[in-house]
Amino acid sequence: MAVALRGLTPLKRILWVLLWVASASGAVAAAAAPIRIGEINPLTGRLANHGIEIHEGILYAVEEANAAGGIGGRPLELVSRDDQSLAEVAVNQAEDLILREHVVDLVGGYVDAMVGPISQLAARYRTPYVASASLQRALTEGRPNPYFFRVSSLEGVTAPLSRFVLEVVQPGKVAILHAATPGATELSQELRERFDQAKLPLAMVEKFRPGTTDFSPFLLKVREAGVDVLIVNGFLADHLILVRQLRELRVPLKAYIGPWGVAYPSFTAELGAAADGLVGMCAWDPEITLAGTEAESQRLVEGFRRRFGKVPSTTSMHGYSSARALLAALQQVAASGRQPTGEALSQALRGLDLKLPMERLQFDAAGDPLTYQQVMVQIQNGRMLAVYPRERAAAEFKPMPPLD
Amino acid sequence: MWLQLLVNAFSLGSFYALIALGFALIFGVTHAFNLAHGELIILSGYLAYSLNVGLGVPFWGVFPPCMLVLMALMAALHGLLRLVKEPFELNSLVLTFGLALVLQNLMLWGFGADYKLLAAGGSAFNPSWLPVTVTRTQLVLIVLSLVGTAAVYLLLTRTYLGKALRATIQQREAARLAGIQVQRMSLAAFGMGGLLIGLAGPLFGRNAYLHPAGGTEATLIAIIITIFAGVGKIRGILIGGWLLGLVESFTAWLVGGSWRELVSAVILIVLLLKWPQGVLTGNRTRTLP
Numbered sequence: 001m002a003v004a005l006r007g008l009t010p011l012k013r014i015l016w017v018l019l020w021v022a023s024a025s026g027a028v029a030a031a032a033a034p035i036r037i038g039e040i041n042p043l044t045g046r047l048a049n050h051g052i053e054i055h056e057g058i059l060y061a062v063e064e065a066n067a068a069g070g071i072g073g074r075p076l077e078l079v080s081r082d083d084q085s086l087a088e089v090a091v092n093q094a095e096d097l098i099l100r101e102h103v104v105d106l107v108g109g110y111v112d113a114m115v116g117p118i119s120q121l122a123a124r125y126r127t128p129y130v131a132s133a134s135l136q137r138a139l140t141e142g143r144p145n146p147y148f149f150r151v152s153s154l155e156g157v158t159a160p161l162s163r164f165v166l167e168v169v170q171p172g173k174v175a176i177l178h179a180a181t182p183g184a185t186e187l188s189q190e191l192r193e194r195f196d197q198a199k200l201p202l203a204m205v206e207k208f209r210p211g212t213t214d215f216s217p218f219l220l221k222v223r224e225a226g227v228d229v230l231i232v233n234g235f236l237a238d239h240l241i242l243v244r245q246l247r248e249l250r251v252p253l254k255a256y257i258g259p260w261g262v263a264y265p266s267f268t269a270e271l272g273a274a275a276d277g278l279v280g281m282c283a284w285d286p287e288i289t290l291a292g293t294e295a296e297s298q299r300l301v302e303g304f305r306r307r308f309g310k311v312p313s314t315t316s317m318h319g320y321s322s323a324r325a326l327l328a329a330l331q332q333v334a335a336s337g338r339q340p341t342g343e344a345l346s347q348a349l350r351g352l353d354l355k356l357p358m359e360r361l362q363f364d365a366a367g368d369p370l371t372y373q374q375v376m377v378q379i380q381n382g383r384m385l386a387v388y389p390r391e392r393a394a395a396e397f398k399p400m401p402p403l404d
Numbered sequence: 405m406w407l408q409l410l411v412n413a414f415s416l417g418s419f420y421a422l423i424a425l426g427f428a429l430i431f432g433v434t435h436a437f438n439l440a441h442g443e444l445i446i447l448s449g450y451l452a453y454s455l456n457v458g459l460g461v462p463f464w465g466v467f468p469p470c471m472l473v474l475m476a477l478m479a480a481l482h483g484l485l486r487l488v489k490e491p492f493e494l495n496s497l498v499l500t501f502g503l504a505l506v507l508q509n510l511m512l513w514g515f516g517a518d519y520k521l522l523a524a525g526g527s528a529f530n531p532s533w534l535p536v537t538v539t540r541t542q543l544v545l546i547v548l549s550l551v552g553t554a555a556v557y558l559l560l561t562r563t564y565l566g567k568a569l570r571a572t573i574q575q576r577e578a579a580r581l582a583g584i585q586v587q588r589m590s591l592a593a594f595g596m597g598g599l600l601i602g603l604a605g606p607l608f609g610r611n612a613y614l615h616p617a618g619g620t621e622a623t624l625i626a627i628i629i630t631i632f633a634g635v636g637k638i639r640g641i642l643i644g645g646w647l648l649g650l651v652e653s654f655t656a657w658l659v660g661g662s663w664r665e666l667v668s669a670v671i672l673i674v675l676l677l678k679w680p681q682g683v684l685t686g687n688r689t690r691t692l693p
Binding site for chain 1 (some may be wrong): 405408409412416508509512516517518519520521523524528537539541611612613615616617618621652653654656657660661662664665
C-alpha cells in the first residue's frame with residue numbers, strides 16, 4: 001500500500017486510503033452478513049397444525065446451526081412466510097422471498113398443492129428448494145427440475161403400507177377413502193394398483209373434499225359391503241370425524257388405517273380411548289428412530305422440548321431433516337470457498353449423504369430421497385407402537401377391538 | 405339402511421339449520437352480511453371446549469355461558485357496525501370479513517392450531533323395533549334445531565317485539581314511520597343472533613371439530629340456507645337445512661361423497677334462478693328491508 005501511494009498528490013493519497021478502508025470494511029461486512037434462508041409453510045388456515053410443526057423443526061435446525069457458529073463464520077437468518085394453506089399465496093410468498101428478500105434457498109412446504117407451484121418457481125429462478133413434506137410423483141418425474149429436492153417420497157409410504165396390509169392384516173375386503181388432494185389421490189391410485197396385482201378385492205374407492213364433516217353415507221356403504229379394512233388417505237381432522245362416526249354407526253373393522261394424521265400425540269390426546277387399535281404411519285418418533293441415531297434423536301427431543309415445550313412430531317422431523325439438508329449443502333459450499341449460488345447449492349445437495357434420526361438422506365438424480373421409508377404404527381393402550389416392518393416392530397398388530 | 409341414512413340426513417340438516425339461524429335473523433333485520441358468523445360459532449365452540457375439557461363443566465352446562473358471552477359480543481359488533489358509513493351492505497361485508505381474519509388469528513394465538521373435539525358422551529339409542537341407531541349428538545341436534553326454530557318463530561309471530569322485528573324485516577322505513585325504533589330492533593336481532601350462535605358453537609365442536617380456520621365452511625352453509633329460505637323465513641331455515649342434509653347425504657350414498665357439494669351447488673343455482681327471493685317466499689316480489 002505504501003508503494004502504491006508513492007508519487008501521488010496528498011489529495012489522491014487521502015482518496016486512496018478512503019477507498020481502501022471502504023472496500024476492506026465492505027469485505028468484513030460481507031463475511032459477517034447473515035445467510036438468508038427462505039421458509040414457506042402453512043402457519044394459518046386449515047393446514048396450520050402441521051405447518052407450524054414443520055416450521056418448528058426448521059427453526060430448531062437453524063438455531064442449532066447458529067449456536068454452533070453458523071456457516072463459514074456467517075450467521076443464518078431464517079425468513080419465514082405463511083402461505084395461509086393456499087397455493088396462490090404460497091407462490092406469491094416464494095416469489096417475494098426470492099426476488100425481494102434475496103434468500104439463497106427455500107425450505108418447508110406441506111401438501112403438494114403448495115409444494116408443486118413453489119418447485120416450479122425454484123426452477124425458474126434457479127433457487128434450490130428442499131420440500132419438507134411432498135409425495136406427488138409428477139414433481140420429480142418427466143422434465144427434470146435440478147433445483148427441487150424433498151425428504152419424503154410416495155414409495156416410502158406405499159411400499160410399507162401395501163406390504164403391511166397384504167402380509168400382516170390379510171383383509172377380506174378393502175375400501176379406500178381419500179382426500180381430493182394430489183398426494184392423497186396418487187397414494188390411493190398406487191395402492192389400488194398394488195392390491196389389484198395381489199388379487200385383493202377392493203370394495204370401493206371414494207374421494208372427498210377436505211373439510212367434509214359428514215362421512216356417514218360412505219361408512220354405511222362400507223358396513224353394507226362387508227369391508228373389513230378401511231384405508232383413509234386424509235388428514236388429522238378427517239380422522240377425528242371418521243373415527244367418531246365409525247363408532248357411532250358401529251362399522252365392524254379389522255383395521256382402520258390412516259397413513260397421515262393418526263400417528264400424532266395430539267390425535268390420541270383428542271380421541272382418548274377411541275383411538276385404540278387405529279393404525280397410522282410415521283417416519284420418526286422418539287421411540288422409532290433410525291438405528292445408530294438414538295443418542296442424536298434423544299438430544300434433539302430434549303433440546304426441542306426445552307425450546308418449544310413439547311416433543312417433536314414426525315412432521316417436525318420432516319421440517320428438521322429438510323433444513324439439515326440445506327444447511328449441510330451450505331456448509332459444503334462454504335468449505336469449498338464458493339459463493340452459495342443456486343447452482344453450487346443444488347450440486348452440493350445432489351452429492352449429500354447425511355445420517356439423520358429420521359432417515360439416511362441422499363437424493364437421487366430427480367431430487368427424491370433414496371432410503372425414505374415410513375413405519376406402520378398402531379395405538380395400543382394409548383401408546384403408539386411400531387408394528388411393521390418386522391425388523392423395526394415393537395409390538396404385534398392387533399385387530400381392532402369390537403365397537404360398543 | 406335407508407332409515408339410518410334418513411336419520412343421519414335429518415341430523416346433518418338440523419346441524420346446518422342451527423348454524424344458519426343466527427345469521428338469517430341478523431341478516432333479515434339489519435341487512436348486515438356477517439362474514440365473521442362462522443368464526444363466532446367456532447369461538448363459542450372453543451369457549452365450550454375450555455369449560456368442558458379445561459374446567460370440567462358438563463356439556464349441558466356450557467350452553468348458558470356460551471350464549472351469554474356471544475350475545476355480549478354480538479351487541480359489541482352491533483355497536484361497531486353502527487359506525488359503518490353508507491353503503492352499509494358493502495361496508496359491513498368488508499368490516500366483518502376483516503373481523504373474521506382477526507378472530508381466526510386470535511383463536512390461533514389463544515387456542516393453537518391443533519384440532520379440538522368436544523367428546524360425544526352417552527350411549528346411542530337402538531330401538532329393538534327399528535333397525536336404526538340414533539346417537540345422543542344426533543338427538544340433541546334434531547331437538548335443539550326444532551326448539552330453536554320454534555322459539556324464534558313464536559317470538560317473531562306472537563310477541564310485540566317479534567312483530568316489530570318483522571316489520572323491520574319487511575320495510576325498514578315504514579317501520580320507522582310507524583314508531584318502531586329500528587336501531588333497537590337491530591340490537592335485539594344481534595342479541596338474539598348471539599344467543600343462537602352461542603347455542604351452535606358447542607354443537608359444532610361436538611358434531612365436527614374446532615379449528616381457527618374452520619369458520620368459513622359454517623358461514624357458507626349459513627349463507628346458502630338463508631338464500632334458500634328467503635329473508636325472514638325462520639321455518640324455511642329448518643326446512644332448508646333438512647333439504648340440504650338430505651340432498652348431500654343421498655348424493656353421497658348414491659354417487660359418492662365427492663359429488664355432494666356439486667349437486668348442492670347446482671340445486672342452489674336452480675333455486676336462485678327460479679325463486680330469487682327464496683323458495684318459501686313464493687313468487688311475489690318484495691323490497692328487501
